[in-house]
Amino acid sequence: MLNKIHQILKQVTDPEIPVLSLQDLGVIRNVEVDDKQITVTITPTYSGCPAMEVMEQDIIDVLKKEGLRVGLPTTIKVITQLSPAWTTDWITDEGKKALLKYGIMPPTSSGEIMCPQCKSKEVELLSQFGSTACKALYRCKKCLEPFDYFKCH
Ligand SMILES: [Zn+2]
Numbered sequence: 821m822l823n824k825i826h827q828i829l830k831q832v833t834d835p836e837i838p839v840l841s842l843q844d845l846g847v848i849r850n851v852e853v854d855d856k857q858i859t860v861t862i863t864p865t866y867s868g869c870p871a872m873e874v875m876e877q878d879i880i881d882v883l884k885k886e887g888l889r890v891g892l893p894t895t896i897k898v899i900t901q902l903s904p905a906w907t908t909d910w911i912t913d914e915g916k917k918a919l920l921k922y923g924i925m926p927p928t929s930s931g932e933i934m935c936p937q938c939k940s941k942e943v944e945l946l947s948q949f950g951s952t953a954c955k956a957l958y959r960c961k962k963c964l965e966p967f968d969y970f971k972c973h
Pocket of ligand 1: 935936937938939940960961962963964965
């Protein structure tokens with residue numbers, strides 16, 4: 821049953837990054853199921869992240885809809901766990917690839933930021949805050965394309 825739930829949860833993506841599933845983002849920390857209820861534990865990428873409510877509702881909606889079809893319990897509980905705090909280390913390799921393909925530079929522990937388009941390392945910081953507070957806005961000096969960098973934290 822857990823496998824089925826994980827399969828279904830892959831459909832739930834970050835509201836801001838539609839190519840990145842919440843599982844690959846590392847937001848879904850735990851899934852439990854018994855005869856009556858599915859319990860999903862999530863950790864927000866940062867506390868007060870406005871997208872969290874959307875994510876929570878998406879999880880409930882998709883599990884109810886898809887779960888009904890495969891005979892899973894339709895009582896869904898989402899628990900928000902703040903500690904330990906989410907870190908960019910929790911983004912899976914698959915998730916990082918998806919980000920890069922989408923044109924967002926994934927967080928890197930080396931601190932080396934390159935252009936997702938042309939892979940040039942000649943980049944400049946335009947703003948500490950990109951489209952959301954989680955990202956910084958950069959521009960590639962080579963192809964001149966602006967891009968978001970998913971900040972490490
Ligand atoms: Zn470039």
